[in-house]
Amino acid sequence: MDSVSIYLPGILLAYSAFLISIASPGPNVLAVIGTSMDVGRKSGMALALGVSCGSFCWAMFTVLGLSALLSTYAMALTAIKVGGGVYLLWLAYKSFKAARQKSDLTAKALEGGDRSPTGYFLRGLIIQMTNPKAALAWIAIISIGLTEGAPIWVGMAIVVGTSVLSVVIHLIYAISFSTPVMVHLYGKARRVIQLALGSFFAFAGIKLLSSRFSD
Structure with a gap:
Protein backbone atom coordinates (compact mmCIF):
# COMPACT_ATOMS: atom_id res chain seq x y z
CA MET A 1 0.00 0.00 0.00
CA ASP A 2 2.90 2.34 0.81
CA SER A 3 4.36 1.82 -2.67
CA VAL A 4 1.07 2.93 -4.20
CA SER A 5 1.09 6.20 -2.24
CA ILE A 6 4.66 6.85 -3.37
CA TYR A 7 3.92 6.57 -7.09
CA LEU A 8 0.30 7.77 -7.11
CA PRO A 9 1.08 11.52 -7.42
CA GLY A 10 3.18 10.92 -10.53
CA ILE A 11 0.52 8.65 -12.05
CA LEU A 12 -2.21 11.23 -11.44
CA LEU A 13 -0.03 13.98 -12.91
CA ALA A 14 0.49 11.86 -16.03
CA TYR A 15 -3.30 11.36 -16.25
CA SER A 16 -3.80 15.11 -15.93
CA ALA A 17 -1.22 15.87 -18.61
CA PHE A 18 -2.90 13.48 -21.02
CA LEU A 19 -6.40 14.69 -20.20
CA ILE A 20 -5.61 18.35 -20.68
CA SER A 21 -3.62 17.61 -23.84
CA ILE A 22 -6.78 16.42 -25.59
CA ALA A 23 -8.94 19.18 -24.10
CA SER A 24 -7.71 21.38 -26.94
CA PRO A 25 -8.55 19.63 -30.23
CA GLY A 26 -5.70 18.84 -32.57
CA PRO A 27 -6.00 17.47 -36.13
CA ASN A 28 -7.13 14.02 -34.97
CA VAL A 29 -9.89 15.34 -32.71
CA LEU A 30 -11.01 17.83 -35.35
CA ALA A 31 -11.29 14.92 -37.81
CA VAL A 32 -13.50 13.06 -35.31
CA ILE A 33 -15.71 16.13 -34.81
CA GLY A 34 -15.89 16.85 -38.54
CA THR A 35 -16.73 13.25 -39.40
CA SER A 36 -19.53 13.19 -36.81
CA MET A 37 -20.95 16.41 -38.23
CA ASP A 38 -20.68 15.60 -41.94
CA VAL A 39 -21.08 11.81 -42.03
CA GLY A 40 -22.77 10.81 -38.78
CA ARG A 41 -22.13 9.95 -35.15
CA LYS A 42 -21.58 6.25 -35.87
CA SER A 43 -18.72 7.04 -38.26
CA GLY A 44 -17.32 9.64 -35.87
CA MET A 45 -17.38 7.16 -33.01
CA ALA A 46 -15.62 4.52 -35.13
CA LEU A 47 -12.91 7.04 -36.02
CA ALA A 48 -12.64 8.04 -32.35
CA LEU A 49 -12.10 4.41 -31.30
CA GLY A 50 -9.41 4.04 -33.94
CA VAL A 51 -7.58 7.12 -32.66
CA SER A 52 -7.90 5.83 -29.08
CA CYS A 53 -6.50 2.43 -30.12
CA GLY A 54 -3.54 4.22 -31.69
CA SER A 55 -2.99 6.14 -28.45
CA PHE A 56 -2.98 2.86 -26.52
CA CYS A 57 -0.37 1.40 -28.90
CA TRP A 58 1.88 4.46 -28.54
CA ALA A 59 1.54 4.32 -24.76
CA MET A 60 2.45 0.62 -24.66
CA PHE A 61 5.43 1.06 -26.99
CA THR A 62 6.66 3.99 -24.90
CA VAL A 63 6.35 2.22 -21.55
CA LEU A 64 7.97 -0.99 -22.77
CA GLY A 65 10.71 0.90 -24.59
CA LEU A 66 11.54 3.15 -21.64
CA SER A 67 11.43 0.22 -19.21
CA ALA A 68 13.88 -1.75 -21.36
CA LEU A 69 16.12 1.30 -21.72
CA LEU A 70 16.12 2.07 -18.00
CA SER A 71 16.86 -1.53 -17.08
CA THR A 72 20.08 -1.26 -19.09
CA TYR A 73 21.00 2.39 -18.59
CA ALA A 74 19.78 3.78 -15.27
CA MET A 75 21.08 7.28 -16.08
CA ALA A 76 18.85 7.41 -19.14
CA LEU A 77 15.94 8.50 -16.93
CA THR A 78 17.60 11.88 -16.39
CA ALA A 79 17.97 12.50 -20.12
CA ILE A 80 14.40 11.35 -20.78
CA LYS A 81 12.94 13.61 -18.11
CA VAL A 82 14.96 16.61 -19.28
CA GLY A 83 13.82 15.99 -22.84
CA GLY A 84 10.24 15.54 -21.66
CA GLY A 85 10.38 18.74 -19.62
CA VAL A 86 11.70 20.74 -22.57
CA TYR A 87 8.98 19.31 -24.82
CA LEU A 88 6.28 20.23 -22.29
CA LEU A 89 7.60 23.80 -22.18
CA TRP A 90 7.45 23.86 -25.98
CA LEU A 91 3.83 22.72 -25.83
CA ALA A 92 3.14 25.48 -23.31
CA TYR A 93 4.61 28.05 -25.70
CA LYS A 94 2.50 26.69 -28.57
CA SER A 95 -0.65 26.81 -26.43
CA PHE A 96 -0.05 30.41 -25.34
CA LYS A 97 0.64 31.36 -28.95
CA ALA A 98 -2.58 29.65 -30.11
CA ALA A 99 -4.55 31.51 -27.43
CA ARG A 100 -3.52 34.82 -29.03
CA GLN A 101 -4.79 33.81 -32.46
CA LYS A 102 -8.28 34.85 -33.54
CA SER A 103 -9.02 31.86 -35.77
CA ASP A 104 -12.05 29.78 -34.85
CA LEU A 105 -12.31 26.01 -34.54
CA THR A 106 -12.45 24.39 -37.97
CA ALA A 107 -13.64 20.78 -38.11
CA LYS A 108 -13.71 18.88 -41.39
CA ALA A 109 -14.44 15.29 -42.27
CA LEU A 110 -11.66 13.11 -43.62
CA GLU A 111 -11.06 13.26 -47.35
CA GLY A 112 -11.47 10.19 -49.56
CA GLY A 113 -15.21 9.60 -49.40
CA ASP A 114 -17.43 7.72 -46.98
CA ARG A 115 -16.26 4.46 -45.42
CA SER A 116 -17.69 1.65 -43.36
CA PRO A 117 -17.34 1.89 -39.55
CA THR A 118 -14.43 -0.55 -39.80
CA GLY A 119 -12.86 1.66 -42.42
CA TYR A 120 -13.14 4.72 -40.19
CA PHE A 121 -11.69 2.77 -37.27
CA LEU A 122 -8.68 1.71 -39.32
CA ARG A 123 -8.25 5.23 -40.65
CA GLY A 124 -8.20 6.62 -37.11
CA LEU A 125 -5.67 4.00 -36.05
CA ILE A 126 -3.41 4.74 -39.02
CA ILE A 127 -3.63 8.51 -38.52
CA GLN A 128 -2.59 8.21 -34.87
CA MET A 129 0.16 5.65 -35.45
CA THR A 130 1.75 7.70 -38.25
CA ASN A 131 1.76 10.91 -36.22
CA PRO A 132 5.39 11.59 -35.17
CA LYS A 133 4.29 14.11 -32.54
CA ILE A 169 -13.04 11.75 -24.24
CA HIS A 170 -12.87 10.93 -27.94
CA LEU A 171 -16.33 9.36 -27.83
CA ILE A 172 -17.64 12.46 -26.05
CA TYR A 173 -16.24 14.55 -28.87
CA ALA A 174 -17.86 12.30 -31.47
CA ILE A 175 -21.26 12.33 -29.76
CA SER A 176 -21.48 15.83 -28.32
CA PHE A 177 -19.78 17.77 -31.10
CA SER A 178 -21.82 16.33 -33.92
CA THR A 179 -23.73 19.60 -34.30
CA PRO A 180 -22.46 23.01 -35.51
CA VAL A 181 -23.84 24.64 -32.34
CA MET A 182 -21.48 22.69 -30.07
CA VAL A 183 -18.50 23.45 -32.31
CA HIS A 184 -19.41 27.14 -32.18
CA LEU A 185 -19.70 27.13 -28.38
CA TYR A 186 -16.40 25.32 -28.03
CA GLY A 187 -14.76 27.80 -30.38
CA LYS A 188 -15.87 30.63 -28.09
CA ALA A 189 -14.08 28.98 -25.17
CA ARG A 190 -10.98 28.14 -27.21
CA ARG A 191 -8.74 30.89 -25.84
CA VAL A 192 -9.51 30.11 -22.21
CA ILE A 193 -8.82 26.42 -22.84
CA GLN A 194 -5.54 27.18 -24.61
CA LEU A 195 -4.42 29.42 -21.72
CA ALA A 196 -5.26 26.70 -19.19
CA LEU A 197 -3.48 24.16 -21.35
CA GLY A 198 -0.36 26.32 -21.61
CA SER A 199 -0.30 26.98 -17.88
CA PHE A 200 -0.54 23.29 -17.04
CA PHE A 201 2.18 22.28 -19.50
CA ALA A 202 4.45 25.04 -18.19
CA PHE A 203 3.88 23.81 -14.63
CA ALA A 204 4.48 20.16 -15.58
CA GLY A 205 7.58 21.01 -17.63
CA ILE A 206 9.16 23.09 -14.87
CA LYS A 207 8.31 20.44 -12.29
CA LEU A 208 9.88 17.72 -14.44
CA LEU A 209 13.07 19.72 -15.04
CA SER A 210 13.42 20.86 -11.44
CA SER A 211 13.00 17.29 -10.19
CA ARG A 212 16.01 16.21 -12.22
CA PHE A 213 18.30 19.14 -11.49
CA SER A 214 17.54 18.95 -7.77
CA ASP A 215 18.59 15.29 -7.54
Missing part, protein backbone atom coordinates in the same frame (compact mmCIF):
# COMPACT_ATOMS: atom_id res chain seq x y z
CA ALA A 134 2.44 11.32 -30.73
CA ALA A 135 5.74 9.62 -29.89
CA LEU A 136 7.19 12.81 -28.35
CA ALA A 137 3.98 13.50 -26.46
CA TRP A 138 3.88 10.02 -24.96
CA ILE A 139 7.54 10.14 -23.91
CA ALA A 140 6.76 13.37 -22.06
CA ILE A 141 3.58 11.98 -20.47
CA ILE A 142 5.14 8.67 -19.39
CA SER A 143 8.27 10.39 -18.06
CA ILE A 144 6.09 12.53 -15.77
CA GLY A 145 4.76 9.42 -14.03
CA LEU A 146 7.97 7.38 -13.95
CA THR A 147 10.49 7.81 -11.17
CA GLU A 148 13.81 6.12 -10.70
CA GLY A 149 13.32 2.50 -9.66
CA ALA A 150 9.58 2.55 -10.39
CA PRO A 151 8.11 -0.97 -10.88
CA ILE A 152 6.53 -1.96 -14.19
CA TRP A 153 3.01 -1.68 -12.75
CA VAL A 154 3.43 2.11 -12.58
CA GLY A 155 3.87 2.31 -16.35
CA MET A 156 1.01 -0.11 -16.91
CA ALA A 157 -1.25 1.96 -14.64
CA ILE A 158 -0.49 5.02 -16.77
CA VAL A 159 -1.23 3.06 -19.97
CA VAL A 160 -4.54 1.67 -18.71
CA GLY A 161 -5.72 4.95 -17.21
CA THR A 162 -4.86 7.09 -20.21
CA SER A 163 -6.39 4.52 -22.56
CA VAL A 164 -9.70 4.68 -20.69
CA LEU A 165 -9.58 8.48 -20.74
CA SER A 166 -8.79 8.45 -24.46
CA VAL A 167 -11.81 6.29 -25.31
CA VAL A 168 -14.18 8.29 -23.12
